Amino acid sequence: MNTAARPRGRRPGNDDTRGTIRDAAKALFSAEGYDRVSLRAIARAADVDPALVHHYYDSKAALFVEALLPTEVDLAEVHRHILGGEVAEVGQRAARSFISACDAPEVNDGYLWLISQGEQQVTRFRAVQEFTARELYAPIAEHFGHEDAVLRGQLAAAATLGLFASRNLLQMRPLSTTAVRTLVRTTGHALQQYLVDTW
Structure with a gap:
């Protein structure tokens, strides 16, 4: 029997390290939300050196996407798409991107699990809201020079995730049967005000 002591300190990287960090x-994130969790805290929980977290993941946002979201999200590409056309249509593009993504069956099922199942459903949903506000929408508001970008991001996240919950989880009628083009148009107006317009 090998009785050698385990080396002290954080364990080095190996084939299971990425999965350990993700778990x-x-x-x-499920217990504390998005904003309150740091990469250093994740490293402590995974019992790895913080440098390994940065080795496997470029950012907290990238780690959140892999750990909790039901689909891959390239935030840089999403932002390029939303900001790449006429300024007057930013809200419409943002709304269409969100609604189209959520209508994919695997994304819809994944989000429904996040916000409706288990003892941690409230904090998981809060984590998704915080991530959506800070990483998806706030950078758009920042692009237009708004100093209150985080607030604007939170308003946009409330609008789109509220729409998703009402339409897909609660199945509120007539909202759940309203045509996508109508939802894009109306939600897009709200997102344009939240993310682009000056108040």
Whole structure:
């Protein structure tokens, strides 16, 4: 029997390290939300050196996407698409991107699980709201020079995630049967005000 002591300190990277980090992140995000969790806290929970977290993941947002979201999200590409056309249509493009993504069956099912199942459903939903506000929408508001970009991001996240919950989870009628083009048009007006317009 080998009785050699385990080396002290954080364990080095190995084939399971990425999965260990991802699982630790999922547990922390589910329990504490997005904003309160740091990469250093995830490293502690995974029992790895913080440098390994940065080795596998470029940012907290990238780790959140892999750990908790039901689909891959390239935030840089999403922002390029939303900001790449006429300024007057930013809200419409943002609304169409969100609604189209959520209408994919695997995304719809994944989001429904996040916000409706288990003891941590409230904090998981809060984590998704915080991520959506800070990483998806706030950078758009920042692009237009708004100093209150985080607030604007929160308003946009409330609008789109509220729409998703009302339409897909609660199945509120007539909202759940309203044509997508109508939802894009009306939600797009709200997102244009939140993210682009000057108040």
